[in-house]
Amino acid sequence: MTRVFSAALSLAVALLVPALLVVTSVRLVAGDWYVRFLYDHGGIPADRYGLSSEERARLALVGLRAILPGDDPGLARLRRARLADGSPAFGGREIAHMADVRSLLERAYRFQVLALLALLTAAAVTFPARRLRRAIPLGLRLGAWLTIGLALLVGGVSVLSWSSFSTPFHSLFFEGDSWRFADTDTLRRLYPDRFWVDTAIALGALALLQALALLALLRLARLLPRARAPRLARQS
16 A cells, blocks of 8 residues: 555656646746847747837737736736837737736646645655655656656657647637737737747756756765765764
8 A cells, every 4th residue: 555655646746847847937937038038039030010129029028027927017017008009009809818828827826836835745744654755756756757758849849840739738728719819919929939939948948957957956865875874884
């Protein structure tokens, strides 16, 4: 029974790790610096319908801040935003979609906090039990390797065929075709496919780096007791 519980715990942790690392990656790129970097260095193509790079970057920042859970004005930013000619920058469908995105981010951030608390609690409970002590480290190690595999897969698919990743992703998290917009809609003009391909690669790279760092820490944690054992033996 103990072995079954240990295996189940390791599996649960392994499945949690990719989600936790991806949410951390989202937190890292969900900042003004990232949008500015992509517009300055990301090779985003010029707008075919007349928006200047400066106006697109300004409105792209408005969109980003509007979906962040900690932003008080929130979606009101989108309703107040105007194009250079004074017309509303975002339509009703666009604002509704951004509301869905904000809600998704709120759930993801909340999930991460609760999952981390659960993981720490499980570690504190199982560590004193000798037969369960290795369950969580094993799960973390498996989860890190799973993250590496998923990051490479998603990165490769994003580069080779963006729609093969984008369509299933949006269908999973959003209802119907609420996420589909015409090329003339502001959201598509601010965040074209190139923006999202670069973002998918950035998220995958950040998750990959975190997974490698986790593997290194786990390796170090295993080596330290072995290194201390001979010293203690010599002292005794």
